[in-house]
Amino acid sequence: MWMRMSSIFRLAVPVLVAVTAAACGSTTSPTPIVTQPPRPSKANIVVTAANATVGGSPRGGFNYRLEFDLSARETAGLGAKFNFLRCDFRDRNGNNIERQEAGSNQLNRIEANASLSQRITVDFNDSRADTVLVTLNATDDNGNVLEVQFTIQ
DSSP: OHHHHHHHHHHHHHHHHHHHHHHHSSSSSOOOOOHHHHHHSSOOOOEEEEEEEEEEOOTOOSEEEEEEEEEEOOOSSSEEEEEEEEEEEETTTTTEEEEEEEESOOOOOEEOEEEEEEEEEEEETTTTOOEEEEHHHHEETSSSSEEEEEEEO
C-alpha cells in the first residue's frame, strides 16, 4: 500500500503544480518584438542655388568666374558623396556653348537627413553665356548614382 501511495503522490504533485500555475497565470512577460524601420533604398537630395554672380576670373586661361551659394538637403535618410558639379553654359537661344566642371574637391559629403551650404566657384571663357544648366552628381551610401539639375539665369 505504501508503494501505491508513493506512486500516486509522485504523479499528483506535478499535476497539482501545473494546475496551480495555470490558474494563477504566467509570471513571465512575452518578449517584445522590435521592428527596425526599413532603410531607405535611395537618397533624395533637394538642391537650390542663390546669389549667383559673374565677374572676371583670376585664373590663367579663363576669362570669367561664376560664383553661387549651393544649398543641399538630404530627405530620405541616406547619406551621399558628391562626385562633381557640371556647368553647361548656354547662349540666349539655349545652345550649349561651353562646359566646365567643379570636381569633388569643391563639394562635401552630405549625411542622412542633413543639410549643407557652400559657395561654389566655376571659371569659364565664353562671353555669350546667358544661362547655366547645373548638374550635381552624387553616389549615395547604397551605391545609387543620383543627378540633380537646376538652371542659373
